Amino acid sequence: MEIDKVYEPQRFEPHWAEWWVEHNTYHAEAHPGEPYFSLAIPPPNVTGSLHMGHMFEHSIIDAQVRWRRMKRTPEGKSVDTLWLPGTDHAGIATQIMVERQLAEEGLSKRDLRRDAFEARAWKWKEQNGGRIVEQMKRAGVSCDWSRERFTLDPGLSRAVREAFVRLYEKGLIYQGDYMVNWCPRCQTALSDLEVEHEESEGSLWHIRYPVVGSDESIVVATTRPETMLGDTGVAINPLDPRAARLHPRNVKLPLTNREIPIVLDEMADLAFGSGAVKITPAHDSNDFEAGKRHELPSIQVIGEDAKMTAASGKFAGLDRYEARKRIVSELKELGYLEKIEPYKLNVGKCHRCKTVVEPLVSKQWWMKMKPLAAPAIAAVEDGRITFVPANWSKTYFEWMYNIRDWCISRQLWWGHRIPAWHCGDCKTVTVARETPTQCSKCGSAKLTQETDVLDTWFSSGLWPFSTLGWPDDTADLRAFYPTTLLVTGFDIIFFWAARMIMLGMEMMGDVPFRQIHIHGLVRDAERQKMSKTKGNVVDPLVVNDKYGTDAVRFGLLVAAAPGNDIALSEEVIARGRNFANKIWNASRLLFSKDPGAGSRTSLADRWINSRLNAAVKTANESFKDHRYHEAADAVWTFFWDEFCDWYLELKKSDTDWGFAYQVHERALLLLHPLMPFITEELWHRRGHETSIALEPYPEYDPALEDAAAEREMRAFVLILTSVRQRRVEQKIDKKHELIIYVRATGEWFDVIQDNASAIMRLENLKLEIENGSPTGRLTKLSGRNSNQVIWGCLFEGQEICKLGFEIPEITRPTNDRKDRVKKDIEQLEKVIANSKRQLENESFVAKAPAHVIDGMRVKLAEYEAQLAKNRVALAE
């Protein structure tokens, strides 16, 4: 078997990425009623390019999916395993990209008709939308590409209409004029979630409103003085001492000719500012409600373009911030400005374009959330859906209990157009699955479709079942719903996960997934968020190529404790690369050997088999619990520290490598979910022709636990470590053969005898073994200079053998060594004292479990033996 001298993932990763797709390796068959595992990908935006966040999420998902695909039922049957891929049309995000492209041609959206714009957007999608999919394929994610979906596919559009109509017919979707978050740049309403609040340094302007027919005036405080032009009332608290004399009166609104009433309302906090609040029903949601309570008119002074409207009089046409400056200066000139205080306030910004949103009243479509939330809350409360880590359910509940209606309409051109038709005659709205030809009320044919589209998250909310063919009763739907698992970031729990649960419960009558794994964020080495503007992004396309995809995956996963953020640097990735390199080179060594018969098994063989079994156990348990860092760590320790550093080294003096091949093969299977490329490559180099991804995953077998082998091996590790320490301390080069005298009782004598050659070769030793009682001095040492000898008690503190060295060039123990021995002695004395105190404590002996007490006794004996050895060493 040939294998390249250097690990160069670039030479085989693209090949396997293509091969897997061509061979449909990850195609899932739908067998309704049979055991299955299914997971719908969090669909990346079509606008996107693969970033580290995707890479991390996909590494987690892929590890889980590959593991599940390899698992067999207790009867040995494979499980239908589906990872369904797809992309999201990403309403605003995509529209912005297309607008940008148009702008480069000197065009704006309005220059095109809606149809033309949509066509343009589709063209853009065809040209650019496949990019992220190609990148995912190159990264080797094990999706079933035959089931790839896009949220604007005809099938998914049908699901959107079906869901919309059902909700509308149940009265859960309605149209109405309410205060919404309006983005003046995107020219659309936004949901509450699409507004990011950011604290900023602002001011609190105190403005004096003269009371009509009185010398008195009321001072109101505002953070947005430009809205005063739209004031239609002033509220004071009913308990305000001024209430009696001011209540049924008016104030004169400065800079205008309007008089507006003073009303009593508890919204005015006596303790805040001046105790009086201006009411601007058109530009603040609190005021909107207050306006309704007091039947105040609403005057819109800021338009959808964030410029002052005609209603603002001479300020009309000014940008809202320019208007603010002018209004403040005029108020100041006219003496209406009482004072200005610095003030911290939260400014809402559009999460797509960062423009400050304007609260405006407008007619929008809404979804009633309370009735939908109840079953979704229950599903998590009673455990039909569980969060990993469990703490996230609190965040979920917090939001769900306080949920507010969802503004689902967007004034965009890219998205699912709302299936509602307005009658030109009777103005009735007809909501229908199929495009109607006549008004449902008056029968008129003068119908025009609603121009708004749906929030992109509406279609995402249907994703776990719309992708499986819903509303049709398909085999896929019956075979794979509810999906098994959702893996996603905490940032879209509300946007997406919660809405999928609500819509899944409503449309399917069942949860959309049984588990939600919430992963952390990939940050840079300084724990800063990665962003293009900061220039601190680690681009997966670059590092996948430089270090190999396996390396990036492994680096990410070994650092990924559940829910925790990852501080990513190239060192983390290099760690993965180093591991892959190690696997590669270990395989090179192995493949240079004749497999042989594999019939005979040495102690090393039995030991590594037992260790592999332990690693298999940990890996399986860790994957089950989504503890990928633990799985990665277990396979790392097994492969590097045990398989390479001990097993292969010992094996070098063996002629029969058959067993090593068997262990190596199982190790590849064990590693595959974490490092799919290198394991596939090595699997084929071993002569297999089908994908390793479809092989059964190793299972833990209690019968393979070999306590005797592990105990015996520990003994050799102790001997060798002891020798190595001695060599370094006394600067005895490995070229010098050391003579080791060992006396052991019956069974240990045989063990040491049988394995002597391997140890001798490894450390250039000559072992002289004596069979006999462990006490007393070795006869072979009688009469020798004690300076040449150290004594040690080995084997888990049992005095099974004593050990002596003969050092060819006489050297006395160095001071360094003496210091260390002294330190060891001190430490041991402390630990021994502690253990003794514990064991003499009656409460401890009475209350602690037996294994803890026994364990401590064994340890104590071991400590004492070590102490004795150290004392002898010091006396040398």
Add this chain to the structure above:
RNA sequence: GGGCCCGUAGCUCAGUUGGUUAGAGCGCCUGCUUGACACGCAGGAGGUCACAGAUUCGAGUUCUGUCGGGCCCACCA
């Protein structure tokens, strides 16, 4: 204002139901071109687990408080 999380070796972090000298990677020190790998091998240094109490035979792990840091939600002008 409400909620969540974190503070363990120089750095980045593990440490599941409390239990036997607290671990890893990187970095550091000392050796080593040992016939797979210097992306390596061997040996080593380094931690009063933020602080103060409490519970317990026993606390990095549970509880309370303090200090420090981060995140999310919220219509206090």
